Amino acid sequence: MKDVISILRHCGIQPTPQRIAVVEYVLKNKSHPSADEVLSSARKRCPTVSRATVYNTLNLLVEKGLLAMQTIKEGAVVFDSNLEKHHHFIDMDTGRIYDISWDQLQVKGKEKLKEFEVTEFQVIMRGRKKKG
Amino acid sequence: MKDVISILRHCGIQPTPQRIAVVEYVLKNKSHPSADEVLSSARKRCPTVSRATVYNTLNLLVEKGLLAMQTIKEGAVVFDSNLEKHHHFIDMDTGRIYDISWDQLQVKGKEKLKEFEVTEFQVIMRGRKKKG
DNA sequence: TCTTATTTTAGACGCTGTCAAGACTTTTCG
DNA sequence: CGAAAAGTCTTGACAGCGTCTAAAATAAGA
Structure with missing residues (x-):
């Protein structure tokens, strides 16, 4: 860097x-x-x-x-500081936030939302990080 | 109700x-x-x-x-007050938040995230609502 | 009615984020 | 150089969000 x-x-x-x-x-x-x-x-x-x-x-x-x-x-x-597009996972126990790389998830259907012009989006997930 | x-x-x-x-x-x-x-x-x-x-x-x-x-x-x-699972769209001009019904979007790939146990998720979109 | 438990209130508090005024530095340029 | 201008930093004040506490008000029970 x-x-x-x-x-x-x-x-x-x-x-x-x-x-x-x-x-x-x-x-x-x-x-x-x-x-x-x-x-x-x-x-x-x-x-x-x-x-x-x-x-x-x-x-x-x-x-x-x-x-x-x-x-x-x-x-x-x-x-x-991660400027790549990515999603987020939030650990409900610790509050820690993890980046999920863009290509690990596929979101379909946005283009069918006729009323809305989507300029950016992300998936936000909550749950628990497995040990390790 | x-x-x-x-x-x-x-x-x-x-x-x-x-x-x-x-x-x-x-x-x-x-x-x-x-x-x-x-x-x-x-x-x-x-x-x-x-x-x-x-x-x-x-x-x-x-x-x-x-x-x-x-x-x-x-x-x-x-x-x-909407207790059904749904996604959200935020109008960047007005700040207004719109519900997007669950079945309008499909998110794939969560089950492949081995390190994370996802208990809930949603897609958050930003952009502009078209007139009407 | 007297007693007790629940609710509500006002106000204080701590935190987030912004702003203005003045002090301090760094440029710029004669 | 030295003075003016521009840029930067700090302090302290401020407003909004959300929580908490102590005390007043209300409801419930015997």
Whole structure:
């Protein structure tokens, strides 16, 4: 993966220590952190970073298409660095969210919905992850 | 549809004026109201009803299986009186949520997910509703 | 009626997310 | 260089969502 600084420059975002701390965490993270989790982690690297800066940076990344925002859990939006189309599985016990690659599921029938113009979709599954 | 009072009694919930106001609105409503919308509507019928009572009642209904809770829009959970399995379409312009009946879409491949035990799922689509 | 259990209420609380004002940095350019 | 401008960060305030608690109101039971 390219280094964070060049990614930011490439999008016209000035790389500052605060932003690097945020981006470093959120783009290399395969879990689905909330803004608050990003804040805590960014503070390990840059203890003075403020909540507003974290939100600003996350919103910037979403705006630039470097990060996806998902509203699939209650309480808070989560951020997803996986930019490929994919589905989601949510473990009902742990709350953990897993990506399910796009081609593992086939959804048919959308084109028959005459009243609706579907521009994006995903399957959201809930259940339990098997051990292992 | 059965009247609200007997529905509540049947579930061991004492029908009070406040609860009736909430339930009357939320169970007969095909839109997908947030708790706040339920509060406003319930107050038309029962002006003194408090926020806590609305939340308590909604949670009770969900617990008893009379109402479903959906976290598909940011900002607030919405409540869904449609107890049949179904999918959802969200209009990106208006924010309105539409139910898509279960048999209009076919999802295949879940049974091949060896690591996950899927107990429920739905397709969430976004786009624009065509005029009409 | 007196007692007890259930409900409702108001208000406080914690959390999420946004915003404005001012301080601080980095550019830009004379 | 140095000053102005532009961009960035922080603090603190704010509004909304949802939960909780203590106390008041209501209902139920003996």
